[in-house]
Amino acid sequence: xxxxxxxxxxxxxxxxxxxxxxxxxxxxxxxxxxxxxxxxxxxxxxxxxxxxxxxxxxxxxxxxxxxxxxxxxxxxxxxxxxxxxxxxxxxxxxxxxxxxxxxxxxxxxxxxxxxxxxxxxxxxxxxxxxxxxxxxxxxxxxxxxxxxxxxxxxxxxxxxxxxxxxxxxxxxxxxxxxxxxxxxxxxxxxxxxxxxxxxxxxxxxxxxxxxxxxxxxxxxxxxxxxxxxxxxxxxxxxxxxxxxxxxxxxxxxxxxxxxxxxxxxxxxxxxxxxxxxxxxxxxxxxxxxxxxxxxxxxxxxxxxxxxxxxxxxxxxxxxxxxxxxxxxxxxxxxxxxxxxxxxxxxxxxxxxxxxxxxxxxxxxxxxxxxxxxxxxxxxxxxxxxxxxxxxxxxxxxxxxx
Ligand SMILES: Cc1ncc(COP(=O)(O)O)c(C=O)c1O
Numbered sequence: 373x374x375x376x377x378x379x380x381x382x383x384x385x386x387x388x389x390x391x392x393x394x395x396x397x398x399x400x401x402x403x404x405x406x407x408x409x410x411x412x413x414x415x416x417x418x419x420x421x422x423x424x425x426x427x428x429x430x431x432x433x434x435x436x437x438x439x440x441x442x443x444x445x446x447x448x449x450x451x452x453x454x455x456x457x458x459x460x461x462x463x464x465x466x467x468x469x470x471x472x473x474x475x476x477x478x479x480x481x482x483x484x485x486x487x488x489x490x491x492x493x494x495x496x497x498x499x500x501x502x503x504x505x506x507x508x509x510x511x512x513x514x515x516x517x518x519x520x521x522x523x524x525x526x527x528x529x530x531x532x533x534x535x536x537x538x539x540x541x542x543x544x545x546x547x548x549x550x551x552x553x554x555x556x557x558x559x560x561x562x563x564x565x566x567x568x569x570x571x572x573x574x575x576x577x578x579x580x581x582x583x584x585x586x587x588x589x590x591x592x593x594x595x596x597x598x599x600x601x602x603x604x605x606x607x608x609x610x611x612x613x614x615x616x617x618x619x620x621x622x623x624x625x626x627x628x629x630x631x632x633x634x635x636x637x638x639x640x641x642x643x644x645x646x647x648x649x650x651x652x653x654x655x656x657x658x659x660x661x662x663x664x665x666x667x668x669x670x671x672x673x674x675x676x677x678x679x680x681x682x683x684x685x686x687x688x689x690x691x692x693x694x695x696x697x698x699x700x701x702x703x704x705x706x707x708x709x710x711x712x713x714x715x716x717x718x719x720x721x722x723x724x725x726x727x728x729x730x731x732x733x734x735x736x737x738x739x740x741x742x743x744x745x746x747x748x749x750x751x752x753x754x755x756x757x758x759x760x761x762x763x764x765x766x767x768x769x770x771x772x773x
Contacts, residue, residue, distance in 0.1 A: 414719035446473025477617035555688020
């Protein structure tokens with residue numbers, strides 16, 4: 373009898389690719405442990421503090437013994453506060469029974485993909501793409517079908533291209549607006565066009581509220597359609613480490629999602645849920661202050677990157693990233709990010725993390741202090757000048773040879 377393998381890894385784990393932004397960050401941490409200081413523009417993490425009301429609410433909840441499990445779908449009071457927030461921001465009435473609270477937006481995405489995808493099923497995904505989506509889809513046995521969007525037209529989703537991508541195996545269409553990594557906002561007409569297929573729309577709205585120059589974001593919650601709307605506290609409220617998010621789902625999805633949540637996660641952290649209620653009720657002024665700050669930082673970073681020779685055809689409308697064309701410094705974004713980390717001590721995310729459409733680009737996060745942006749730009753300048761000269765010499769040699 374053959375000996376059973378004791379260290380067998382399930383095939384689906386081989387479908388997972390490392391999250392490069394995290395890889396760069398972890399490498400930067402090792403450099404910092406060795407006493408080298410690094411400017412972190414690689415990870416989508418606000419340097420701002422969470423609203424004071426949220427931190428106070430956690431301390432209070434702990435002192436009051438709010439340490440047990442909660443309803444698997446989340447505290448009723450939090451789900452009511454989330455519903456009131458949709459009413460306040462979009463004028464949409466959401467039944468709290470259709471809300472499921474999770475430990476960050478990521479588990480909500482995993483639950484929804486697990487609910488909808490059988491092996492071989494397809495999900496239509498505009499690209500460049502938040503790297504975890506294709507990993508979630510493949511992990512569930514599904515196939516992401518990418519629909520490219522281009523910087524030249526503001527990364528707008530082309531509905532004709534969506535039509536070409538939809539097939540009998542399509543189980544959902546994904547949209548992320550404002551988008552990580554492009555910062556693009558999709559219009560209400562585009563969302564309606566996506567809904568035209570009658571397929572579930574998975575709308576990741578984790579950056580809503582973070583839009584600039586008076587741009588407003590349309591929410592899929594406003595559509596008369598089967599929408600799964602994902603959101604959370606990580607970005608808008610600068611609460612990444614609290615691990616708190618939610619999904620608003622169609623009523624036919626609530627019960628199976630609840631069953632999955634009960635089995636896989638039991639519930640989100642109860643005392644953290646109190647922070648969520650406080651953030652929604654009292655954090656508005658903090659969000660507005662941070663948003664105005666991000667707008668200034670965006671302009672500072674875009675101006676600086678253009679000066680250094682990066683291509684930024686369009687200033688991003690939302691989220692807190694710039695996806696910049698870096699091809700004059702080298703074609704391989706992974707190599708380039710590595711060189712910039714080693715030589716300039718600046719963390720950036722290689723464009724390839726967001727799919728082949730973003731190869732040759734680097735993503736910079738501007739949710740950091742202004743001084744960090746200025747420091748990064750001045751550290752990058754000499755290294756980029758050398759890289760540009762190298763690239764030019766190389767292409768001249770190639771032309772001669
Ligand atoms: C588009 C997008 N969705 C989801 C997430 C995950 O957020 P959370 O911290 O709520 O799990 C991120 C984090 O970077 C993101 O950029």
